Amino acid sequence: MAASSAIRTIISPGRYVQGKGALSRLGEFLAPLGKTPLLVSDDVVWGILGQRATDSLRAAQLPVTRERFGGIPTAAEVTRLVGVIDRTGADVIVALGGGSTMDAVKAAGFLAGIRWVTVPSVASTDAPTSALSVIYTADGAFEEYRFFPKNPDLVLMDTQLVADAPAAFLAAGVGDALATWLEARATRQAHANTMAGGLPTLAGTALAELSWGVIWDNALPALDAVRDHQVTPAVEKLVEANTLLSGLGFESGGLAAAHAIHNGLTAAHQTHGLAHGQKVNIGSVTQLVLEGAPTQEIRDFIEFTTRVGLPNTLTEVGLSVDDEDDLRRVAEAATVQGETIHNMPFPITPDELVSALKSIERFSRTVRSEAHLPAPVQYVAHQVDTH
Template sequence: MSTVIEHVMAAPSRYVQGRDVIQKLGSRLQELGSAPLLVADDVVWDIVEEQVTAGLEETGLPVVREGFGRFATAEVVDSLAEKIREGEHDVIAGIGGGSTIDAVKAAGHLAGVSWASVPTAASSDAPTSALSVIYTDEGEFVEYRFFPKNPDLVLIDTGLVARAPERFLVGGIGDALATWVEARAVAKTRGKTMVGDAPTHAGGALAELSWKILWENSLPALDAVRAQKVTPALEAVVEANTLLSGLGFESGGLAAAHAIHNGMTAAPQTHGLTHGEKVNIGTLTQLIMEGADAREIEDFIAFTTEVGLPNTLTEIGLTQEDTDEVRAIAEAATVEGETIHNMPFPVTPGLVEEALASLEIISRRVRDQRGLPEPEFYQAPH
């Protein structure tokens, strides 16, 4: 009996990006339902309440907001799903960061209603995807949850992105830079993507486009955020971080970089780093493991240093003497079912451990040769 290979392209039903589009959230939600539930933490709600409330009231929609903590845990998801049922809501919108949006997607799926992603920063490619990452209360990775459809709406206001902390955009760049590096590895083996048996050419092409846009626009986009202004460079990076990287990872495939990110949740020293900061360590580790061209590795180190992303153990709170922690990361990254096994060669904990241990020497050499600052030791918040 032959095996059918499916090439699947996944995408949200509608993607909306631009300055002040948060004001139009009400009219966009009105297309999906008449009783929305908004989910946002207190900090985010203080920023968007006036514009969101005005937009919903203008369209005659009720304003019902539920708070959010720090992580998308199984308990939080179940609680949100119950609130959807109790309030007879027909659409749920996650406003804020990746964990808020992940919790909303999972809850919307459980309750059988439409869901919308409304990121207030371009800090990851999670908003467009048909999956959620579930964590423990302490922030340790538990599982991916996959859904049969993508968000019904993704809406991102570049004015909000311009006023968000610079570190959020830096993290989004780190997350998105991994997309092409992982997709091209998966393409070599036609390994499984997040939504199908094999990657699509479209997914790979979008991943590569995201990569090119980031190399051309990241530094001026960060300048725009420092000035709290929306520029063409910022618009380009927001699209690369959010839409192109989202479509690229989901339909192009994940490999070692994100698996190593997941493994890092086993090391308490790395807690408090953004998703993209940890992913960047995974991307460089993957480049080293696959024996990428030396110039590509050196350019990647130099570029990510200029962007403000970590590329040494020092910058994630570890030293070369922390062999137990490095080994724990390597072992967690290579468990059965992890995306690291999409690499075009067998990957063992030992291989990951050796690549991680070599980061310090390689990155410090490149930074010294190119006149870039030495890494500063990261201390996790307690």
């Protein structure tokens, strides 16, 4: 993925809004964008925030039309939503929920030629701000990225929703966001293109690095606050790092090995129920190994992510060092032509990736034992948010 020109670029959503109770102002911010909104959410999310969204739209004298999200952002689901847009005459589509909902809505909004808005119910990924969607197969395996010529017109993040959700969602967002700086610095070193379509700008790389620092300073107190359903300054900072800083940082700073390894892990059925950020964290640890990063840097990363509640061993994502066939499939999927692992400043073969994946098991166990941290156990796979 070496850059073919000296063009540098940064992209971003039209507007980002964050704060406690921000959902009550959804109608106010939607009104300038369209007069016939279509709200898309799954039944769980709608049960939690549907009434507040409805009240906000009605206060802004906007009609309320809600469509149920099918659960996985497949090509078929995107096509179905385009049909709903055509049938309802919607001029702006709104995703309420997690990254999977947002991926489907962004793709449908683009195909239908209307504006799109993201209203995350959790801070579990950096998907809300981006101009791309990840499309999966019906059984949850990565299929393709779809890129769009613009970002969402509005991202509205209610931090009370984040605080009311299980802390595991916020922890998963940390896993996704921690990769941002690791991948941006690799992209910069390789002089590779970013998802924004050019070389990284100073701003994009700086935002990626800023997200890293904010996370290390605020993740642990923020997670404790969310366990008590409280919104504190640490929560506000972590939500911004997980969502805005990481979103702009990954898209305009560059992706590398960590997210490619995530995509490869979707080829192993054992990982399908795990959160996007959980799998990305495996990718981050493995990228550090591939880089030959200083031992202390890897140790610190393993200790910190363990305290956050993220996996850093194969065991925790349902794999083992003896799963030769599965690990080979993961490695081959992560290194296919066009994958972001080729933004690394050196080539990586499937054999090298298999070795790196195997190596994190023993090393992470050793680090955790020496730091008196819990031994790895397999995470319970559940559909929290596959992207």
